[in-house]
Amino acid sequence: MLELKNITKKFGDRTILDHLNLEIPTGEILAIVGPSGAGKTTLLRCLSGLETPESGSFLLNDQPFDPTDPANADQIIGVVFQNYQLFPNLTVLQNITLAPKLVLKQDAQTATATALELLDELDLAGKEQLYPYQLSGGQQQRVAIVRALAMKPQVLCYDEPTSALDPALREKVGEIILNLKKKHMTQVIVTHDLTFAKQTADQIFTVNALDAQGGK
Template identity: 70%
Template sequence: MLELKNITKKFGSKIILNNLNLTILDQQILAIVGSSGAGKTTLLRCLTGLEKIDAGHFYWNQREFNPIEQNKNKQIMGVVFQNYELFPNLNVIDNITLAPRLVLKNTPQELQTAVQKLLLELDLTGKERLYPYQLSGGQKQRVAIARALAMKPQILCYDEPTSALDPALRNKVAKIILQLKNNTGMTQIVVTHDMEFAKQIADRIFTVNTLAN
């Protein structure tokens, strides 16, 4: 279980998140929604250690942790970025295996077994040696998901996963998210502006409201 207690985040004098409290249960899909500028992406960036909070605490299974300290918490939070952030000079296999090889110190055999399973689950078999420029948007997104899962996080976060996708691909993303829950019990947090998509995938929807400043 992930708990956020009294999370406050400011940019200068502007308060983005004000004493926010939130609990995410194990194996739950939580959709974070809200209008543009309400702070939903900022909340995700705080959760994943990309932004430092000004006040508050994070707890994983009742033990406090700091998302900024990636080396200590590498297995708690994973993230799939809106623009995928794949390395253009690396092929699919190398994009997926770089971080676990450097951070988790996985052996080549461990990596091969784990990656082949991910490629199969995410319908990427046969794409191993392709580079990002050779992939469609949906394929790039699946590679980004595989890369995040290769780090074996407890919680997987997505930033606007349907923002650049047509309705057919949106449904494929929904299927992947729901399969991860059903097959692995993965806890997932999805930041989205797409309320229809949120209703399709989420066990719970949390709305971030714009603060008047």
């Protein structure tokens, strides 16, 4: 169970998240929806440690954790960013294996074997020596998912995973998310796409632009 308790985040005098509470059972999918500027991405950034809330706490299986602590954050929360953030000067394989080797201290053989297995699962076998510019947008997104999974996170978050995809690729991303659910991966999706949210999520949390407290 992932729990967010009384999370408050401000930018200057503006309160973005006001004592927000969430519970996400292990292996379930939560979609966070709401208008632009309501705090969806801010909530994701707080959960992933990219922003520090003014107050509140995060718990996983009743154990507190600090998303901003680099010692363990990468293995708790993984993030697939909207613009993928792949390193353009590294191959697909290098993009995926860099963090496991540096952060998890995996040897090259283990990191490579894990990467190739994940690439195969996401229909990217044979792409490992290509560079990001040689991939389609949908392929880059799947590489970003593989890169996040290679860190063995307990929770995987997505920022607007369907924003630039055509209907076929949108369906493919939905399949990937639902397949990860079968493996008991807890997932959080920030999206403007309410239809996609309803098709994939176990619960939908709406962030309200007026009070930034949200509701189900």
